[in-house]
Amino acid sequence: MAGSTYGRLFQISTWGESHGRALGVVVDGCPAGLALCEDDIQKFLDRRKPGQNAFSTPRREEDSVEILSGVFEGKTTGCPISMLVYNQTQRSADYREIANYYRPGHADYTFDKKYGFRDYRGGGRSSGRETIGRVAAGAVACKILASLGISFTSYVRSIGPVEIDPARFCEAEISRNPLNMPDAAAAEQAAEYLSKCKANGDSAGGVVECIVRHLPAGLGDPVFEKLSANLAKAICSIGAVKSFEIGDGFSASRARGSENNDGFVCREPGSIQKLTNHSGGTLGGISDGSELLLRAGFKPTPSISVPQQTVSRSGEPLTVRVKGRHDPLIAARAVVVVESMAAITIVDALFANMYARMDAITDFYK
Template sequence: MSGSLFGKNFRLSTFGESHGPALGAIIDGCPSNISLSLEDIMKNINRRKPGNPQVATARLETDQVEILSGIFEGKTTGAPIALLIRNMDQKSHDYSTIKEVYRPSHADYTFDQKYGFRDYRGGGRSSGRETAARVAGGAIAIAFLKELGIQITAYTRSIGPVMVPADEIDLSQILLNPVNMPHMQKAEEALAYIAKVKSQQDSVGGTVECIVHGLKPGLGEPVFDKLDALLAYAIMGIGGVKAFEVGVGTQASTLLGSQYNDAFYAEEGTVHKKTNHSGGILGGISDGSSICIRAHFKPTPSISQKQKTITASLQNTVLEIKGRHDPVIVPRAVVVVESMVALTLADLLLSHLGSNLETVKKLYK
């Protein structure tokens, strides 16, 4: 099975299944001498794992990370960093009823068609639980970027019909509510909506918005490895994401050029833009303003309502999914989006070091 490796220079590989003994991540290509502790990694891991029963599954995983290599006396050594997260609360019997049945909107059918088998215990490699390994690895990329003054902040922009207005975003509110919304009133409305949907044995989707501050101009390539294209690749690789936007996103198709274009101006020898409709990326390359992207997540496909489906022997049937499932995955996905953005930027920054001769000379000297 290929496709478990991300990046060219700052590389992440993940392993493990949702109901196997453990999940894990290996980071290769991380520079040495980056300050990093277990607490730095656990801080993000704790943001991803279930907590509030209003918005998350009842599965109680400690998600305790074990550092196996690559860190010594609080610093990265330059060697591969291996991280392990043991699964402690598997209840595989919850999935026994779907052993021969394909769940609607899951990867069951396609996985079976590709590999000739499927791990029905929560989806195996297709499970959202795999993102725990990404978040563990992403914490290292975040620490690397922090050393360079680059900050990544993601939050829940919308859940179902409840959306935070662009002019009312308050980043100080993100960690003060269970849905990670930058607006306390909208967070309360979202929680009420989730409760309503949950009572109807249903689920809901939403949007995660992510802002990157402190990224200098020049990151990304003008053709295939555009910054926005690589960010799209990273974000669309998160389970449940069905759409990706940069800047004003799809709204750009409704605007005139005179409305969309970001006017430049210079102030004290520094280049600025009056607006940021492009989301900080021009021609596939960062322009020095804030990067702004959005990930749109579908509703959690595991719902308790009766659904029409088929068996592996192609018999029509009706399925009623049991077990412990999130009524919405968006709040837990916020830190996953941050992690994938960080991994993308860390990888590109290392690639950027060889983009022109003068930079190479400075490094060599």
């Protein structure tokens, strides 16, 4: 199976299945000398860990990470960093009845058509547990970016019909509620909405928003390696993501040029800034030095106990209720996944940018 590797210079390869022995990632291209330990990775994995609240799957996993290579005496060696997380509570028997039919909203049918078979135990590679490797790699990327002063604020912007109010935005509130929303009132409303969905055996979709601060101008290339395009690929590669926006996104298509263009100002010599940020931090696919703002739209969790119409592998009509341990909402646990994929993409762009200009190469090798 190809397609499990992402990045050019800072490259990650994830591996493992939802109900296999373990999952993990190999990170290649991390510079030597970065202070790194398992606690750095675990903090990120704990943010996506299942079974932490009423709006998360009841599957209990510690998701404890082990660093197998690439770190010596607390620092990266420049060699590939291999990380592993063992599955502890896989219950494959929960999924036996779905082996012979296709679950609506899942990749069962398309996997079958592509490979001629599928791992029906929780979806195999198409399971949300695949993101463990992405998050572990994202922790490394964020550590690199933090050393350069680049920071992230990521949160759930909306759940179903409930959206945060910018006037009530409180960054500290994100970690105070189980839905990772920066608006306490919206989080309470969303919890009520989700509780009703859950009681009815249903699920809800949501939007994750990510803000990247202190990003330098000049990252990304103007054609096929645009920063915005690579971010779109990275974010849309996350299971259940159905839409991506940067800046004003789709609303820009309804605006006039006079409304959408960001004017420039020079507040002090050598410091050019934008007056607004409708573009979301990129122009021509290249970072412009302002805040990078992106959004990912997540579909509702497809595993629901509401009766759904489907067919068996032989084409016989069936009505099914999907059983098992499932999140009624994907977006809340996916906040750290979006942040991780954005960080991995940005680190890759930073490394590529180091040889974009001859004067920078000359200065480095003098």
